[in-house]
Amino acid sequence: MANGPERTANRDNKPQLSLHVPEPNYRPxxxxxxxxxxxxxxxxxxxxxxxxxxxxxxHGLCTDLIRVLGDDNRAHGPWDPxxxxxxxxxxxHHFALVRAFDERMFRGQRQGKTSFYMKCTGxxxxxxxxxxxxxxxxxxxxxYRQQGVLIARGYPLIEMIxxxxxxxxxxxxxxxxxxxxxxxxxxxxxxxxxxxTQTPQAVGxxxxxxxxxxxxxxxxxxxxxxxxxxDFHAACTFASVYQAPVILNVINNQWAISSFSGFAGGEQAxxxxxxxxxxxxxLRVDGNDPLACYAAxxxxxxxxxxxxxxxxxxxxxxxxxxxxxxDDPSGYRSAQERxxxxxxxxxxxxxxxxxxxxxxxxxxxxxxxxxxxxKVKKDTKEAEKNGILGHGMHxxxxxxxxxxxxxxxxxxxxxxxxxxxxxxxxxxxxxPH
Amino acid sequence: xxxxxxKAADKPKQGRDATGEDRRxxxxxxxxxxxxxxxxxxxxxxxxxxxxxxxxxxxRCTAGLQEKYGKSRAFDTPISECGxxxxxxxxxxxxxxxxxxxxxxxYIYPGYDQIISEAARLRxxxxxxxxxxxxxxxxxxxxxFGGQTHSQSPESLFTHASGIKTVIPATPYDAKGLLIAAxxxxxxxxxxxxxxxYNGPFDGFxxxxxxxxxxxxxxxxxxxxxxxxxGKARLVTEGxxxxxxxxxxxxxxxxxxxEEKGIEADxxxxxxxxxxxxxxxxxxxxxxxxxxxxxxxxxxxGFGAELSALVQERCFYHLEAPIARVTGxxxxxxxxxxxxxxxxxxxxxxxxxxxxxx
Ligand SMILES: Cc1ncc(C[n+]2csc(CCOP(=O)(O)OP(=O)(O)O)c2C)c(N)n1
Ligand SMILES: [Mg+2]
Numbered sequence: 001m002a003n004g005p006e007r008t009a010n011r012d013n014k015p016q017l018s019l020h021v022p023e024p025n026y027r028p029x030x031x032x033x034x035x036x037x038x039x040x041x042x043x044x045x046x047x048x049x050x051x052x053x054x055x056x057x058x059h060g061l062c063t064d065l066i067r068v069l070g071d072d073n074r075a076h077g078p079w080d081p082x083x084x085x086x087x088x089x090x091x092x093h094h095f096a097l098v099r100a101f102d103e104r105m106f107r108g109q110r111q112g113k114t115s116f117y118m119k120c121t122g123x124x125x126x127x128x129x130x131x132x133x134x135x136x137x138x139x140x141x142x143x144y145r146q147q148g149v150l151i152a153r154g155y156p157l158i159e160m161i162x163x164x165x166x167x168x169x170x171x172x173x174x175x176x177x178x179x180x181x182x183x184x185x186x187x188x189x190x191x192x193x194x195x196x197t198q199t200p201q202a203v204g205x206x207x208x209x210x211x212x213x214x215x216x217x218x219x220x221x222x223x224x225x226x227x228x229x230x231d232f233h234a235a236c237t238f239a240s241v242y243q244a245p246v247i248l249n250v251i252n253n254q255w256a257i258s259s260f261s262g263f264a265g266g267e268q269a270x271x272x273x274x275x276x277x278x279x280x281x282x283l284r285v286d287g288n289d290p291l292a293c294y295a296a297x298x299x300x301x302x303x304x305x306x307x308x309x310x311x312x313x314x315x316x317x318x319x320x321x322x323x324x325x326x327d328d329p330s331g332y333r334s335a336q337e338r339x340x341x342x343x344x345x346x347x348x349x350x351x352x353x354x355x356x357x358x359x360x361x362x363x364x365x366x367x368x369x370x371x372x373x374x375k376v377k378k379d380t381k382e383a384e385k386n387g388i389l390g391h392g393m394h395x396x397x398x399x400x401x402x403x404x405x406x407x408x409x410x411x412x413x414x415x416x417x418x419x420x421x422x423x424x425x426x427x428x429x430x431x432p433h
Numbered sequence: 434x435x436x437x438x439x440k441a442a443d444k445p446k447q448g449r450d451a452t453g454e455d456r457r458x459x460x461x462x463x464x465x466x467x468x469x470x471x472x473x474x475x476x477x478x479x480x481x482x483x484x485x486x487x488x489x490x491x492x493r494c495t496a497g498l499q500e501k502y503g504k505s506r507a508f509d510t511p512i513s514e515c516g517x518x519x520x521x522x523x524x525x526x527x528x529x530x531x532x533x534x535x536x537x538x539x540y541i542y543p544g545y546d547q548i549i550s551e552a553a554r555l556r557x558x559x560x561x562x563x564x565x566x567x568x569x570x571x572x573x574x575x576x577x578f579g580g581q582t583h584s585q586s587p588e589s590l591f592t593h594a595s596g597i598k599t600v601i602p603a604t605p606y607d608a609k610g611l612l613i614a615a616x617x618x619x620x621x622x623x624x625x626x627x628x629x630x631y632n633g634p635f636d637g638f639x640x641x642x643x644x645x646x647x648x649x650x651x652x653x654x655x656x657x658x659x660x661x662x663x664g665k666a667r668l669v670t671e672g673x674x675x676x677x678x679x680x681x682x683x684x685x686x687x688x689x690x691x692e693e694k695g696i697e698a699d700x701x702x703x704x705x706x707x708x709x710x711x712x713x714x715x716x717x718x719x720x721x722x723x724x725x726x727x728x729x730x731x732x733x734x735g736f737g738a739e740l741s742a743l744v745q746e747r748c749f750y751h752l753e754a755p756i757a758r759v760t761g762x763x764x765x766x767x768x769x770x771x772x773x774x775x776x777x778x779x780x781x782x783x784x785x786x787x788x789x790x791x
Contacts (some may be wrong), residue, residue, distance in 0.1 A: 005477065005527055005528030005529065006528065018505070019504075019505045021486070021504040021505065021508045021509070022509075023504075027487070115578035115579075115768070116578070166768050166769035167769075170769075173767075174767065174768055174769030174770060175580075175581065175765070175767045175768055175769075175770075176580055176581070176768055177579065177580030177581075177582065177583070177768055178768075180580065192582070193539070193580065193581070193582025193583070194539070194540060194542070194543075194582060195512060195540075196512075225511075225512045226512055228511035228512045228513040228516065229512060229513050229514075229515075229543060230513065230515050230543060231543070256483075256512055257483070257484050257488075257491065258484045258487065258488035258491075258509075259483065259484055259509045259512075263509050263510065263511050263512075264511055264512065265511065326491075331488055332487055332488045389578070389768075389769055393769055393770055393772070393773060394769060395767075395769060395770055397770065397773050399770070400762065400764055400767050400770045400773060400774060401762070401764055404763070404764050404765070411732075411733065411763060412762075412763060412764070415732075415762045415763060415764075418780075419762065419773055421783070422773070422779045422780055422783070423773065425779050425782075425783070426779050
């Protein structure tokens with residue numbers, strides 16, 4: 001063997017090394033899932049430093065868990081954002097819409113209407129409640145699981161469905177995988193399939209805003225698994241060096257496809273505590289507590305907006321469904337985890353809070369859920385008039401060559417013409433829709 | 434690695450299972466088999482990547498390996514392609530023989546610096562003191578409605594760098610033998626697996642029922658250890674009308690189109706792009722006098738450009754017509770217009786008609 005390892009003789013009886021490979025507590029078929037080892041501090045018990053504080057003052061919060069909503073369904077402590085019931089109902093409405101949307105689109109994929117879908121079930125608060133704490137023109141750089149941001153910003157569902165179906169109404173011209181939205185109008189950056197690339201880009205946008213003495217800030221979302229990418233660490237370094245007006249939201253939903261958070265370094269340290277080494281402000285938040293999510297994001301937004309520096313926030317939550325329509329989680333995790341999750345469901349928690357406040361009831365909830373489902377159904381039917389992916393190609397072939405460059409160079413012109421000839425050969429009677 | 438392949442005990446058994454039936458595998462099973470055989474044979478072989486360990490890979494190529502060989506030899510990694518490749522280089526420096534997986538070729542770029550600047554040049558810069566005997570496996574190519582980030586064919590980004598071999602199998606039989614050879618090779622190898630043909634020899638006619646590997650002759654995969662040498666092309670069909678140079682999924686597409694058109698051609702499945710089997714290429718082109726190159730990757734600076742230059746340099750006086758290149762278009766891989774992008778039967782057919790009428 002030319003390259004065999006040359007192990008030196010262990011003459012002085014040194015200890016033998018062994019490799020640590022993380023292992024989650026539960027795998028399929030686990031007898032009983034017990035999450036009691038996860039520390040869930042009392043709601044309201046976490047201190048809230050001033051938004052303009054030194055980063056160090058937040059570092060205790062990097063291993064704590066900011067919680068507002070208690071088991072009594074009431075808001076507690078200094079992080080209570082004291083939102084008006086009207087705003088809370090709006091939040092609840094966004095929750096209902098996202099959940100109904102996810103259900104229907106997932107089913108649509110199963111029915112062959114499109115190629116792919118991803119739900120955000122259980123994590124709704126981390127995108128809806130957070131983005132409601134931002135200004136509508138703050139720039140967001142999302143990952144693929146932030147449909148909640150778009151919906152909270154009022155992006156029309158029908159546009160989302162057109163994109164998911166890659167149909168003739170898709171303003172991204174059927175080019176992108178379903179859910180890879182983009183809306184400049186909603187200050188929502190084009191989603192990339194390549195993990196974590198958006199994180200340092202958000203920092204760059206925020207730096208530009210600072211260069212131009214603008215007032216807008218940037219926020220970005222990244223999965224806990226994706227924080228292993230170098231891009232995330234570049235983002236932290238740039239954010240720290242330039243004190244960029246940016247919020248780095250890390251969504252720790254415990255899983256990255258089949259890999260639990262231990263494979264991103266979550267066994268040895270919290271994701272929020274990454275902030276400590278980079279000298280960033282850091283917060284660790286109950287991601288299933290909509291009020292805490294709102295409050296933390298608002299704190300970070302106010303901090304950024306007053307030139308007081310960037311913040312890294314870990315939202316501690318749980319991916320209640322599979323990674324995507326291509327995934328079957330029963331192959332790698334226990335199905336009981338979802339129910340055993342100690343932080344509950346964000347939709348239920350917000351609903352119960354409003355009921356506790358006397359501002360809501362189950363009947364209105366049922367009616368709202370029904371309306372949400374009907375709205376999604378109606379918009380789906382409407383979008384289907386523009387076609388579904390399962391039924392063929394809805395974009396003219398020439399669109400394939402547009403936007404590669406601003407102008408079409410000669411070689412793309414030639415290929416464009418070639419594609420038209422090929423179309424006429426293959427489909428002499430027209431392309432089927 | 435010493436050459437033990439000729440020992441009688443290591444001779445491939447015939448492609449039959451215990452009951453005397455042909456042992457038929459799809460591409461995923463064949464790759465899994467190759468990894469299993471390699472890990473069994475050499476305990477320096479380690480396999481790792483995103484979702485590779487417990488779950489066995491998002492395409493299931495590493496299924497069962499962790500269970501069989503333990504967590505120190507088949508394991509999950511953080512989502513860092515840079516880290517995956519770099520760790521493989523470090524393990525290789527120790528003396529292991531790592532076989533990392535990059536979940537999709539489209540996600541190899543964060544590891545590109547480690548591949549190009551490090552793995553590919555380690556032997557050269559250390560004058561042979563250190564080497565990177567690693568095999569980076571990665572599914573590549575389109576045809577699965579994966580959009581622009583699950584469809585790319587970036588092979589020419591690797592063939593352009595010196596010091597790294599590029600291998601692309603087109604059948605289960607070859608996938609196993611080539612992967613074992615790649616793992617046992619002392620140089621770094623990029624092993625791109627055409628994911629469109631993982632489950633069946635897709636022939637480009639996307640609107641017809643998909644065939645299954647189990648009826649294809651090249652799905653008969655012997656048990657045990659066998660190697661297909663790197664740098665050797667495979668003659669898929671023989672004919673005098675032209676030479677088709679191709680690899681991966683496009684081998685099956687080209688073959689189907691030629692059959693439909695009743696054209697008799699030498700189809701060369703290159704199998705290894707670097708080092709290329711130039712002898713086989715020259716021999717065939719000099720015989721037929723016409724050459725067509727087919728790949729799914731974008732055209733400009735694609736591997737077809739290299740092939741075309743080589744054929745022109747070495748077979749010019751035998752050529753009866755300009756060399757034809759059939760490729761993907763120079764655009765990102767579109768989601769819904771996937772089949773308009775793909776160099777399928779229509780594009781190949783038109784190029785054939787033109788080439789044969791010259
Ligand atoms: C650079 C890169 N590597 C790998 C992938 C494949 N991939 C897609 S999603 C995913 C898991 C991401 O997990 P996480 O960051 O935790 O986000 P979540 O899915 O939980 O929201 C992987 C490995 C990718 N898209 N991009
Ligand atoms: Mg995750």
